[in-house]
Structure formats: structure tokens, C-alpha cells
Amino acid sequence: MDFSSFDSRGYRTVDTRTGYGDWVESYEETVNDAMDIALLDRLTVPRWKTARRALDLGCGTGRTGAWLRHSGVTAIDGVDLTPQMLAIAERHGAHDRLVEGDVTATGLPTGTYDLLTASLIDEHLPDVRALYREAARLATADAAFVLVSYHPHFMMHTGMPTHYRAPDGEDIAISTTVHLISDHVMAGIEAGWRLAELREAVIDDRWVEAKPKWERYRDHPISAAFVWQRS
Numbered sequence: 001m002d003f004s005s006f007d008s009r010g011y012r013t014v015d016t017r018t019g020y021g022d023w024v025e026s027y028e029e030t031v032n033d034a035m036d037i038a039l040l041d042r043l044t045v046p047r048w049k050t051a052r053r054a055l056d057l058g059c060g061t062g063r064t065g066a067w068l069r070h071s072g073v074t075a076i077d078g079v080d081l082t083p084q085m086l087a088i089a090e091r092h093g094a095h096d097r098l099v100e101g102d103v104t105a106t107g108l109p110t111g112t113y114d115l116l117t118a119s120l121i122d123e124h125l126p127d128v129r130a131l132y133r134e135a136a137r138l139a140t141a142d143a144a145f146v147l148v149s150y151h152p153h154f155m156m157h158t159g160m161p162t163h164y165r166a167p168d169g170e171d172i173a174i175s176t177t178v179h180l181i182s183d184h185v186m187a188g189i190e191a192g193w194r195l196a197e198l199r200e201a202v203i204d205d206r207w208v209e210a211k212p213k214w215e216r217y218r219d220h221p222i223s224a225a226f227v228w229q230r231s
């Protein structure tokens, strides 16, 4: 669904690679761990420690990769579209191999990964089905796919796209598409995944402490984590 129907900010919008290339220096200090890391911490189905080889789709600067390492995953590859984000990931060193590419057509070998993750990237994809299909192609027969998403309710309710503040102070949006929860569920099912766990994070004390003005959003869901398994 096109985000423009909900946009309340009217920021200038740039494409994904331009946006993250520009945001890169301040990205890690801007993203609140409550959005994704806190949700990953709550998941009970994935067996992180026994994963043989993981693929971090849209690995960015390596935040997700660092969390995976910390959680006991020992072999992790990463793919991302934005070279500047990959350069930081390289410095962080959480990944064994980093590849510049599109998560919907990675070019990586079929049936290779028993753990796939995609955290905070799907809102940049015009069609989320392509991500689920590529994850399925890359997956082994016993794989899990963990996807953490900016919640469609929060985007629609607040009218706030994924955005960043440029060095000159301008707030800039990165091309955003709204995927409903049902878009995810149907895309996963159609690609041959089985939903094993779904958790949502709401605006709570931790969020309000970081962003006091968000008291007005208290209890609204802001992110969601899906855990898919091969059927």
C-alpha cells in the first residue's frame, strides 16, 4: 500500500540507497533497540545457538549481526544494498561475508542457510512477497526465517515514514511502503513458510523515556517479529 495516503510529515523522499548512504553516520545512535533488539530478545522459537549458517538480509551497519553473534550464532553472512552501511558492518566484524546486493535477488546459492533474518527493511520493498520468496530459495529444509518489521499500524496512525535528519538539519523520508500484517502472512504462506511465532512491541515506558512526546502513542504497536519455519 502506498504510504502517501497516510503521510503526515510531507518530508522530501529519497530512494533507499541514497537515504541510508546519507543517514549512515548517525544511524546507530538514532535507532532505538526497543524497536527490534528487544523483540528479538523475546522470541522463544528460534534456536540461535544451533544455527549452522545464518544470512542477515538488509544487514545495514551490523546491529542485527552483532545481536546474532551475542546470541550464539557463529557463522553469519550479510547482504545490503547500501555500500556505506556495509562499510560500517565490515568494521564491526559480526559477519563472515558481506555482499552488496538486493535482498529480493541476492545471487547467493540456493538451499544454503538454516537461519535467515531481515530486521527493519521490509518497509523499503515495494512488494514484500519477493523477500519471502528469496528467503525460501536460500533456506535449507529445516530453516527459520525471522523478520522484524516497522508495524503498519504505527505508520498509518502516526503518518510517519522511516526518516532521518540530514547533516544540514533537513528531515528526509526514505521510500516507504505499508505492508499489512495480512500481506506478511499471505506472502509467507505462499512462499512455503509456516508461521511459528508472532510478537508485537508497543510503546511502553522505555519508549516514552527516550521520546517523551510519544506518551500520546502509549500502547500502540510499533514493531512486529515474525518467526517462520519451512513446512
Ligand SMILES: C[S@@+](CC[C@H](N)C(=O)[O-])C[C@H]1O[C@@H](n2cnc3c(N)ncnc32)[C@H](O)[C@@H]1O
Binding pocket: 016, 017, 020, 031, 036, 057, 058, 059, 060, 061, 062, 063, 064, 079, 080, 081, 082, 085, 101, 102, 103, 104, 118, 119, 120, 121, 124, 125
Ligand atoms: C533500517 S536499516 C536496518 C539494518 C539492520 N538490519 C538493523 O537492524 O540495524 C535498513 C537496511 O536495509 C537495507 N535495504 C533496504 N532495502 C534493501 C534491499 N532491497 N536490498 C538490500 N538491502 C536493503 C538498507 O540499505 C539499510 O541498510
